[in-house]
Amino acid sequence: MVGFVTLVPALCRSFTRSPRVVLGFLLTVLVIILTPRGEILRGAPDRGRLSVVLYVFHFLIIAPTVDFFKPSCLPIADSDSLNMTVRVGKFGQMGMKPMGSGMSKLEALFSHPLYNTPTPPIHEDDWLLKVKPKGKARETSTQMWVSDSDIGYDSGHWNRSSGSHPPWLRFHLGISRWQLYPHLDPNMASLVQQLSTHRIVSAVQKSGGTQLKLVMSFPNYGQAMLKPMKQERDEETNFNLYYFSDFERHNAEIAAFHLDRVLGYRRIPPAVGRLVDVVTEIKDITTDHKLARTFFTSPVNNVCFYGQCSYYCSTEHAVCGRPQNLEASLAMMLPDPSLATRRTWRSPWRRSYSRSKLAVWEKDPDYCDKVKKTPPYNKGTRLVDLIDMTILDFLMGNMDRHHYETFEKFGNNTFLLHLDNGRAFGRHSKDEPSILTPLEQCCRIRRSTLLHLRLLSLPQYRLSDVMRDSLSHDPLFSVAPLLSELHLSALDRRLATVLKTVSRCQERQRSRHGEGDDDVIYDDVTDYKTLVKHVAPAG
Numbered sequence: 001m002v003g004f005v006t007l008v009p010a011l012c013r014s015f016t017r018s019p020r021v022v023l024g025f026l027l028t029v030l031v032i033i034l035t036p037r038g039e040i041l042r043g044a045p046d047r048g049r050l051s052v053v054l055y056v057f058h059f060l061i062i063a064p065t066v067d068f069f070k071p072s073c074l075p076i077a078d079s080d081s082l083n084m085t086v087r088v089g090k091f092g093q094m095g096m097k098p099m100g101s102g103m104s105k106l107e108a109l110f111s112h113p114l115y116n117t118p119t120p121p122i123h124e125d126d127w128l129l130k131v132k133p134k135g136k137a138r139e140t141s142t143q144m145w146v147s148d149s150d151i152g153y154d155s156g157h158w159n160r161s162s163g164s165h166p167p168w169l170r171f172h173l174g175i176s177r178w179q180l181y182p183h184l185d186p187n188m189a190s191l192v193q194q195l196s197t198h199r200i201v202s203a204v205q206k207s208g209g210t211q212l213k214l215v216m217s218f219p220n221y222g223q224a225m226l227k228p229m230k231q232e233r234d235e236e237t238n239f240n241l242y243y244f245s246d247f248e249r250h251n252a253e254i255a256a257f258h259l260d261r262v263l264g265y266r267r268i269p270p271a272v273g274r275l276v277d278v279v280t281e282i283k284d285i286t287t288d289h290k291l292a293r294t295f296f297t298s299p300v301n302n303v304c305f306y307g308q309c310s311y312y313c314s315t316e317h318a319v320c321g322r323p324q325n326l327e328a329s330l331a332m333m334l335p336d337p338s339l340a341t342r343r344t345w346r347s348p349w350r351r352s353y354s355r356s357k358l359a360v361w362e363k364d365p366d367y368c369d370k371v372k373k374t375p376p377y378n379k380g381t382r383l384v385d386l387i388d389m390t391i392l393d394f395l396m397g398n399m400d401r402h403h404y405e406t407f408e409k410f411g412n413n414t415f416l417l418h419l420d421n422g423r424a425f426g427r428h429s430k431d432e433p434s435i436l437t438p439l440e441q442c443c444r445i446r447r448s449t450l451l452h453l454r455l456l457s458l459p460q461y462r463l464s465d466v467m468r469d470s471l472s473h474d475p476l477f478s479v480a481p482l483l484s485e486l487h488l489s490a491l492d493r494r495l496a497t498v499l500k501t502v503s504r505c506q507e508r509q510r511s512r513h514g515e516g517d518d519d520v521i522y523d524d525v526t527d528y529k530t531l532v533k534h535v536a537p538a539g
Helices: 002-012 019-034 046-068 107-109 139-141 167-173 188-197 251-260 279-283 367-371 383-396 431-440 447-456 463-471 486-513 530-534
Strands: 084-087 094-098 202-205 214-217 223-228 271-277 301-304 323-332 342-346 404-405
Touching: 094 202, 107 463, 188 271, 188 323, 223 251, 251 271, 251 323, 251 367, 251 383, 251 463, 271 279, 279 301, 367 431, 383 431, 383 447, 383 486, 447 486, 463 486
Parallel strands: none
Antiparallel strands: 084 094, 202 214, 214 223, 223 323, 271 323, 342 404
16 A cells, blocks of 8 residues: 555656655654554554554655646646746736746737738828938037936936937837837836836926826936825725716726736836835925925825825825825836827816716717718727727726827827826726717727727736736835736636627627628738737637
8 A cells, every 4th residue: 555655656756856755764764663563553553553653654755746746637727827936027026927937927918910010101190200310520529418426316327329229219219109118128127127126316296187196217318207005905986976086096007007018008107016205205305386285294294295285185184104105106107208299188078077967969869970970080090099099998997098199290190199197997897888988979980999898808918917917017016916816807807808899899880881800890900810820719
């Protein structure tokens, strides 16, 4: 019996590679040889002696073997439940990585052909910003830009070479007509590191807006928008609050950036979580006197402040450290409007922002027919661009999309900026179908968007799993997950709703015009037949 129990795991896996197993084996042999007969259980018969020996053998050999090695002798689970091993990310955060494939869910998704379709080269006029051409010979000596460092900023020496540029400048110079940053951007790691770790030299309140926001400056002249923690991650928005009275959440800004990237949009500036010292990184360095006057110490000795804004800027709604550390999101600022003017557009499906009135689109089911005849939605990609944004908002439960922006340089032929997402991810227990009204009324969607959505509905690329993996790379993950499991589950549920809506549109199209879905699908995929082999429709 002992020999049988010993040989089975040995044949399954060479267990002698583990020092723990070798030690366990030797101790077991010693127990058998050195223990006088009858003394193991103070006079127990041979059957009891043998049982104890087997128990010792199990705990010292079998258990470590199963724990340490892949259990090839045990029943094999399906490919979606591969054993997971923990890895430490670039900034110390924990992520999950499948042992079998060697790639995490996020890495597998970003390696998919759909995310790596060849793109045409970007023409010079399609870059948002340009580095000045090299000057004449007499100007060469002044071609290098040199900063002063007498107020906490670094002494910067930048020239036309991208290697001399700080991460924020490389991000600005990488913005094109089609996206804010490229897929698998090599600059992203440096950008995230700057946002999460670099010294803050200035903090002032951002003017405008309804809630408290700060502009943080770094020694290399980069700037980021800070939104402080106002609500616990697991806390749902009060159902008695109107959408325009909701808090802005720091984790919503971070999660929105990750979701936008997972969907393949890349239209939200990078946003990162950070623990900010309220005293040394805000109070002691701010030059904003109005902000400085709002600091106080709470009855439990936490340092708090509330700033000046339209909503929730009072001692009753103060932002407080614990006692000085404050969770916040830091989103990379876009180029200054003096360099890259942005145009603000009112959304055709803007809500009434009234407690009693409905917007026109809420009363007219044929409202989209009018929108389709109105510039800029009557030609180009503007309508499907807006549908893309609608899908993003529905997935994260954002009802606060009253305007959107574009870079004026590119006219109407460019992407929409998905900015200001703080009111997303407020409720996981309830979906808001009215957010999907543009898709429901217009029945129009990009083929590439639909392919991405179908891919993310497959078990091996499940949206919740990919988002969980992606968010695990954020520095605040070491404090707590950025989204609760209930919010992640809601993403899968809402994705299924979007796909069902598209299916209804296609069925409606076929019932009216027979075969074909040309009126539903905007075909922006050149090699559709090749890609569709890799993306099976959701069942």
